[in-house]
Amino acid sequence: MDPLGATISGLLDGYSSGSFSSEEAVRGFVDRVVAYNARLNALLDFDPEPALEQARAIDARRRSGEPLGPLAGVPIAIKDNICRRGEPTTCCSRMLSNYRPPFDAAVIGKLREADAILLGRLNMDEFAMGSSNETSAYGPARNPWDTDRSPGGSSGGAASAVAASLAPTALGSDTGGSIRQPAALTGTVGLKPTYGRVSRYGLVAFASSLDQIGPFGREVADVARVLSVIAGQDPRDATSVDLPVPDYLTAIESKGERPLRVGIAREFFGEGLDPEIESAVREASRIFESEGATVSKISLPNTTQAIPAYYIVAPAEASSNLARYDGTIFGHRAEDFGPKSEVEKDLPALIRMMMASRAEGFGPEVTRRIMLGTFVLSAGYADQYYVRALKVRRLIRDDYDRAFRDVDVILGPTSPVPAFKVGEKISDPLAMYLLDVYTGPANLAGIPGISLPGGLTKSGLPIGIQLQAPAFAEETLLRAARTFERATDWNTKRPTLD
Amino acid sequence: MNLSAEEIAKVALLARLRIGPEELETYTDQINEIIHYVEQLQQVDVSGVEPLAHGVEVRNVFREDRRTDPLPREEALSNAPRRNHEAFLVPAVLQ
Numbered sequence: 001m002d003p004l005g006a007t008i009s010g011l012l013d014g015y016s017s018g019s020f021s022s023e024e025a026v027r028g029f030v031d032r033v034v035a036y037n038a039r040l041n042a043l044l045d046f047d048p049e050p051a052l053e054q055a056r057a058i059d060a061r062r063r064s065g066e067p068l069g070p071l072a073g074v075p076i077a078i079k080d081n082i083c084r085r086g087e088p089t090t091c092c093s094r095m096l097s098n099y100r101p102p103f104d105a106a107v108i109g110k111l112r113e114a115d116a117i118l119l120g121r122l123n124m125d126e127f128a129m130g131s132s133n134e135t136s137a138y139g140p141a142r143n144p145w146d147t148d149r150s151p152g153g154s155s156g157g158a159a160s161a162v163a164a165s166l167a168p169t170a171l172g173s174d175t176g177g178s179i180r181q182p183a184a185l186t187g188t189v190g191l192k193p194t195y196g197r198v199s200r201y202g203l204v205a206f207a208s209s210l211d212q213i214g215p216f217g218r219e220v221a222d223v224a225r226v227l228s229v230i231a232g233q234d235p236r237d238a239t240s241v242d243l244p245v246p247d248y249l250t251a252i253e254s255k256g257e258r259p260l261r262v263g264i265a266r267e268f269f270g271e272g273l274d275p276e277i278e279s280a281v282r283e284a285s286r287i288f289e290s291e292g293a294t295v296s297k298i299s300l301p302n303t304t305q306a307i308p309a310y311y312i313v314a315p316a317e318a319s320s321n322l323a324r325y326d327g328t329i330f331g332h333r334a335e336d337f338g339p340k341s342e343v344e345k346d347l348p349a350l351i352r353m354m355m356a357s358r359a360e361g362f363g364p365e366v367t368r369r370i371m372l373g374t375f376v377l378s379a380g381y382a383d384q385y386y387v388r389a390l391k392v393r394r395l396i397r398d399d400y401d402r403a404f405r406d407v408d409v410i411l412g413p414t415s416p417v418p419a420f421k422v423g424e425k426i427s428d429p430l431a432m433y434l435l436d437v438y439t440g441p442a443n444l445a446g447i448p449g450i451s452l453p454g455g456l457t458k459s460g461l462p463i464g465i466q467l468q469a470p471a472f473a474e475e476t477l478l479r480a481a482r483t484f485e486r487a488t489d490w491n492t493k494r495p496t497l498d
Numbered sequence: 499m500n501l502s503a504e505e506i507a508k509v510a511l512l513a514r515l516r517i518g519p520e521e522l523e524t525y526t527d528q529i530n531e532i533i534h535y536v537e538q539l540q541q542v543d544v545s546g547v548e549p550l551a552h553g554v555e556v557r558n559v560f561r562e563d564r565r566t567d568p569l570p571r572e573e574a575l576s577n578a579p580r581r582n583h584e585a586f587l588v589p590a591v592l593q
Contacts, residue, residue: 102573195554209552238559239552308536319513326514329586333579337589340516349589351514357579359516367515371506372529374513388539390549395542397553429528430535446553471554 004028004165005494008074008222011168015062015073022055022062022073026117029075033120033166036497040142042151042160043120044080045088051075054117069115071229076111077167079158080121081128082213083202084108091204092136093126095325095332095361105202106237107171107213107230114229119167123157126363127322128178128206130154131435134426135365142422143186144495145461149419152182152435155216159186162216163462163495169226170216175207176310177414177439179214180451184414184464187453187493189481190216191223192439194471195446196241198227199234207317208239210310210443219491220452220482224248227474243472251475252482256408260480262288263298263407270304272416272434280455280463281413287487288411293480298407300399305392306441311433312376312389313444319373322366327357334360368429397445404470409480413438414451414464438466447471450481453490462493499537500530 003014003025014020030048037043058073078084081091083101085108090096104112111118123141125133133141133156141156143149144164151160155172159182162170172179174192183190191214198213205211215226228249233242264285269278285295327333334356339345344352362370376385403410416437425432442449447468454465465484469477485491501509506526510517517525568574571584580587 099577102569102576195552235561239554241554302542305539305542308539311532312536312539323514327579328588330577331579343511344516348591350591353589354514355511355516358514362515364521367517368525368528370513370515371509371525372532375501375509375529375533378509378512384540385536387549388542388544389536390551391544391547392539392542393553394547394550395544397550430531433532433535444553 004032006168007218008071008168008225011074021059022117023052023059025073026051026055026075026119029119029167032164036164037166039147040144040160040164040166041139042123042141042157042164042166043077044123044138046120051117051119058115058117069113070225071111072115073117074169075117075119075167076226077119077122077158077161077170078108079155079170079172080124081173081204082107082171083204084118088121089204091127092124092138093361093363093366094137097137097332099330101202103202106199106234108202110230122155122161122170125154125156125365127204127318127366128154128173128175129318129365129369131177131181131432132422132425133157134422135363137363140422143419144497145186145419148421149461150185150422151419152185152415154178155182158216159183159188159190162186162188162218164497165494168218169222171213172216173203173211173213174443175210176314176436176443179216180439180449180464180466181415181435183216183451185419185462187462187490188216188218189220189223189450189452189491190214191227191450192442192448193227193231193474194448196239197448197472197474198230199232199237199240201234201236205321207314208321209317210314220252220478220485221249223450224252224478241472246475248474248478252478254479256476256479260288260293260409260483261407262293262295262480263403263410264295265298265300265303265403265410265412267300267303268412268438272437273413274417276457277413277416277418277463281411281465284454284465284484285411287484291483291487293483296407298403298410300403300441302392302395302399303441306396306444307433307437309389309392309396310436310440310444312385313393315369315373316377316386317373319370319377322370325358325361326354331357332361333357365429393444396441400445400447400470408469408476410468412466414466418457418461418463442468448474448477450477452481452485453493455490456493499533501526501533
């Protein structure tokens with residue numbers, strides 16, 4: 001068996017049967033990184049030695065019969081906004097180019113306890129702001145299905161790495177679709193858990209009420225396994241919720257209490273949806289029916305308001321969170337902060353230092369969102385924009401609450417379009433924002449969502465389908481996803497890079 | 499509404515961002531385009547709707563009022579752009 005093509009289950013089976021060691025598996029992934037990463041730009045400044053050393057230690061423990069964690073020897077790559085003690089964590093921003101956190105994120109602690117092998121850090125949009133990975137200070141990540149195209153964003157590096165088998169699994173973060181959209185564009189499985197399911201401690205904050213960490217994998221069981229490890233309440237994140245963590249892997253293979261009820265919202269099939277993606281979603285609904293599920297039409301009437309609400313709430317929270325980057329205690333500080341205009345002559349040196357440092361440290365998308373957020377929160381406009389967006393946010397959540405009285409999961413597209421060319425949309429921020437049309441509502445409502453491979457376009461690009469479930473119903477969500485996966489073979493399709 | 503370049507410059511100052519004159523024009527156009535787009539929310543009837551700050555509404559979370567060890571000084575200073583042996587160094591605030 002080849003470790004490089006394996007799922008997490010395949011790797012664990014290979015280790016326990018002795019077909020290959022963790023060190024051999026890690027070496028295989030390292031060789032692939034060496035061979036392909038220059039084309040994909042998925043991983044940043046990759047140092048294989050610590051991963052190999054960790055793999056050797058796990059092999060030794062396995063040989064001596066020591067008990068091992070549930071992800072023992074499984075390599076996992078980490079998005080560059082999740083803190084690892086002493087390792088660079090830059091959010092792909094010049095602002096944090098020299099930052100090394102003095103602590104581990106909660107999820108990193110849990111992965112270490114589970115004996116997973118941390119394999120490099122992943123390219124992303126700067127501070128997770130973007131839908132194409134093009135706002136990264138390290139340049140765009142590329143889609144292994146067609147390297148002229150984007151793998152999506154902001155977890156573009158994670159999606160690209162898993163799709164190209166540079167790592168079997170990865171952690172990303174999802175604020176408006178940043179796990180699900182790149183999963184769709186690269187033919188991988190990406191899960192955004194319920195808000196509060198996974199501790200955000202150590203995830204660099206973008207929009208605190210929307211951000212959630214989640215896994216990428218090749219099959220539903222992969223993300224179920226990783227979720228079982230990283231989920232759970234954490235006293236260091238007051239928004240993490242005190243609910244027991246089920247064994248998701250067992251849950252996905254068990255039969256539900258009654259046939260699955262799948263809903264499809266009529267609002268999903270509006271203007272802008274690629275016809276090939278629409279037919280893949282309709283085909284998916286037929287597959288669910290043939291697997292014994294009932295499929296019914298539902299309505300989420302405020303869906304069209306999700307993007308405008310999102311692009312007020314997210315920048316508002318970002319403008320507040322990113323205020324900490326002012327060049328005083330960490331992050332980039334400008335060398336020259338002498339006055340550059342008449343206005344600046346009257347400002348104290350400390351303020352000019354902050355302004356110059358922020359101007360040099362942040363790229364244009366981050367700057368734009370900070371200004372937008374500052375504006376919508378400013379005196380005289382907060383009620384008109386920010387508070388109104390929060391009211392619409394409640395209407396969006398109410399839509400879901402109503403829908404979930406009649407259905408267990410909602411099926412729809414993940415992204416309105418398949419992978420697009422790098423450079424195609426970057427100069428038009430609004431066009432880029434519309435890519436989140438199907439994913440953003442789940443973040444506003446706090447509910448979980450998963451994207452899984454649901455087809456290929458005529459030109460051979462992956463199509464993602466999305467399932468959403470009520471808050472904390474990840475078991476149902478993953479079981480539904482597994483039902484679809486079992487009936488199709490889309491998750492076994494791989495890009496060819498040679 | 500339409501924001502003028504002067505208003506955008508004021509927002510940039512509030513946000514502690516230095517924006518050059520040529521960038522100011524681009525940002526003004528782009529932010530106005532986004533503001534026009536989000537103004538469709540004004541059409542939604544939100545009368546009687548309470549704002550929702552978190553999708554999963556949270557309750558008060560308390561912890562025991564107990565002293566814990568702080569981050570050691572050397573670690574706290576380890577990412578400082580400028581420092582001496584005991585503090586962060588910044589330009590003088592009081593002249």
